[in-house]
Amino acid sequence: xxxxxxxxxxxxxxSPGAFETYVVTDATAEMTLLELLDRLNDQLVEDxxxxxxxxxxCREGICGCCGVDVDGRPHxxxxxxxxxxxxxxxxxxxxxxxxxxxxxxxxxxVKDLVVDxxxxxxxxxxxxxxxxxxxxxxxxxxxxxxxxxxxxxxxxAACIGCGACVAACPNGSASLFTGAKLTHLATLxxxxxxxxxxxxxxxxxxxxxxxxxxxxxxxxVVCPAGIPLSAIAAVGKERMRAFLRGRTG
Amino acid sequence: MAVPTSTRPEPDRVxxxxxPSAGPxxxxxxxxxxxxxxxxxxxxxxxxVVHLVGNLKVFLGPEEFDGYAHxxxxxxxxxxxxxxxxxxxxxxxxxxxxxxxxxxxxVLRHRARVARGPHRRQGLRSFRxxxxxxxxxxxxxxxxxxxxxxLDLTTGTRPxxxxxxxxxxxxxxxxxxxxxxxxxxxxxLAIGTLFLHLAHGLWSVVNDLGATGRxxxxxxxxxxxxxxxxxxxxxxxxxxxxxxxxxx
Numbered sequence: 001x002x003x004x005x006x007x008x009x010x011x012x013x014x015s016p017g018a019f020e021t022y023v024v025t026d027a028t029a030e031m032t033l034l035e036l037l038d039r040l041n042d043q044l045v046e047d048x049x050x051x052x053x054x055x056x057x058c059r060e061g062i063c064g065c066c067g068v069d070v071d072g073r074p075h076x077x078x079x080x081x082x083x084x085x086x087x088x089x090x091x092x093x094x095x096x097x098x099x100x101x102x103x104x105x106x107x108x109x110v111k112d113l114v115v116d117x118x119x120x121x122x123x124x125x126x127x128x129x130x131x132x133x134x135x136x137x138x139x140x141x142x143x144x145x146x147x148x149x150x151x152x153x154x155x156x157a158a159c160i161g162c163g164a165c166v167a168a169c170p171n172g173s174a175s176l177f178t179g180a181k182l183t184h185l186a187t188l189x190x191x192x193x194x195x196x197x198x199x200x201x202x203x204x205x206x207x208x209x210x211x212x213x214x215x216x217x218x219x220x221v222v223c224p225a226g227i228p229l230s231a232i233a234a235v236g237k238e239r240m241r242a243f244l245r246g247r248t249g
Numbered sequence: 250m251a252v253p254t255s256t257r258p259e260p261d262r263v264x265x266x267x268x269p270s271a272g273p274x275x276x277x278x279x280x281x282x283x284x285x286x287x288x289x290x291x292x293x294x295x296x297x298v299v300h301l302v303g304n305l306k307v308f309l310g311p312e313e314f315d316g317y318a319h320x321x322x323x324x325x326x327x328x329x330x331x332x333x334x335x336x337x338x339x340x341x342x343x344x345x346x347x348x349x350x351x352x353x354x355x356v357l358r359h360r361a362r363v364a365r366g367p368h369r370r371q372g373l374r375s376f377r378x379x380x381x382x383x384x385x386x387x388x389x390x391x392x393x394x395x396x397x398x399x400l401d402l403t404t405g406t407r408p409x410x411x412x413x414x415x416x417x418x419x420x421x422x423x424x425x426x427x428x429x430x431x432x433x434x435x436x437x438l439a440i441g442t443l444f445l446h447l448a449h450g451l452w453s454v455v456n457d458l459g460a461t462g463r464x465x466x467x468x469x470x471x472x473x474x475x476x477x478x479x480x481x482x483x484x485x486x487x488x489x490x491x492x493x494x495x496x497x
Contacts (some may be wrong), residue, residue: 013478105366157260170373170382172364183461207279211364212357216381217454219372230461237459 001027001093004038007052007108013108013116019098029089033076034059034066036088037099037113053112059084061224064160068113069071074164074222082162082224102167106209116164119209120177124161126205127198128181129194134190149176154212156184157224165219165227171211176219179231180231182238196247199238206235279360282353287457289346289353290450294476295449296343301483307496308486311420318419351392358385379451394439401426410444427491440484448477 002025010017024040031039034056041051057065066083070076076086091097101109106119145153157180165176182199185191192196211230220229271341303321306314326335373382400406402422405414411425455469490496 043462090352100368102367103368103370105364168368168370170365170378171361172366173361203273203280204278207275209364211361212279212283213457214361214384214458215449216358216373216378218370220379229456230466231467233456233459233461235460236280236457237461238282240459242286 005097010185025211031088033086064162067162074167090132104172127202153187166223168218175213175232179234196242199242283457285353287454289350314420390442433488444481
């Protein structure tokens with residue numbers, strides 16, 4: 001398969017970026033998007049040129065490292081699938097594919113397709129932890145948690161922090177991400193003790209870097225962890241609950 | 250020799266966890282503005298539904314319609330409040346909500362643009378995204394329509410109103426207004442715009458006010474769509490009825 005790739009090249013955060021066009025003539029349908037970039041980089045290195053910087057680690061949808069915009073869509077054409085599990089078979093022979101870094105003001109470009117997603121880490125630092133002395137780990141059956149509750153918490157804990165929800169959002173909102181954390185931690189007994197304070201702190205931190213939610217619903221379409229759109233409602237719910245209970249952070 | 254039994258520090262010696270400062274917060278907070286949007290938007294949604302019920306009385310004839318208009322203007326909530334007071338309480342409430350709604354919308358849109366940065370999201374094709382993206386545009390169209398509508402049928406100010414406007418004769422005013430095809434066309438455009446704005450706005454209300462449960466969200470989505478469609482179809486019947494001569 002022959003694919004023409006328009007790839008965003010940017011040497012560092014301070015320099016302006018631009019698209020450069022490359023042609024990969026030996027792409028195969030079973031290649032992943034990252035393997036396609038590997039193949040392109042092989043060519044570039046053979047030609048003595050600078051390879052395209054992109055992030056990847058596990059390449060099995062767990063780590064949340066990878067994530068590039070493909071034709072303007074975070075991760076790629078396949079819904080709810082990380083870049084590492086997107087395949088070249090989604091494209092037709094001769095297609096032109098545009099690859100850019102995840103786009104949001106909160107995600108400055110580090111180099112080429114690599115962005116700095118520390119803004120998401122700061123949201124977790126603001127409240128995604130147990131800040132009180134919770135003692136030693138309780139016995140496994142000391143606090144009973146129903147199966148449904150455990151499954152709900154796990155569903156929302158599935159977020160891998162890839163940042164695709166932010167890049168998918170025309171408003172650059174991190175509501176799906178923050179809502180997933182808030183729901184996950186508000187559902188379980190140990191983390192529930194700081195529920196109000198967490199909501200105040202995490203929402204304040206989120207609003208510092210990210211935009212408001214306008215219910216586009218684009219985030220849930222690209223989320224590789226399948227976080228449901230109800231997570232965005234959890235942001236308002238948890239924050240209003242904290243307000244009504246007089247929590248100030 | 251004392252042997253420490255635990256390495257865990259006493260609770261009062263646990264150092265406070267360093268939490269990073271969020272930096273300067275946008276004021277008022279985004280979540281507060283979203284609540285303002287949701288609450289004022291819900292007031293407007295309730296208003297357009299009640300307004301529709303009143304509008305549909307046009308099919309019961311001039312006496313019913315004018316009588317209802319008179320009751321709204323003079324007698325509603327009397328003697329709880331003096332005659333004629335309700336309408337002004339009602340108008341000032343709506344105007345306050347309108348100012349708050351527009352103000353919050355402008356601030357939020359600005360924050361959204363800043364947070365997105367220079368590279369706009371492209372290629373959104375879903376109907377939901379179209380609605381969300383056009384909220385500001387549909388809102389501005391509705392704002393123009395509201396001004397026109399008030400000048401046309403409440404104050405009777407020309408050229409928005411016809412030369413035949415008579416205060417208190419709501420039925421005759423409505424019929425003569427809609428007999429102008431351009432006005433009827435603008436009205437149809439405004440009602441279509443209202444559908445887009447209302448259906449998405451109510452779905453946003455469901456989300457912004459924190460409906461996380463699966464059943465509640467399903468009900469919210471259905472109500473948002475149903476109210477939007479109801480207001481669309483119900484209000485479209487009126488200019489159609491006037492232009493076809495059913496209401497004359």
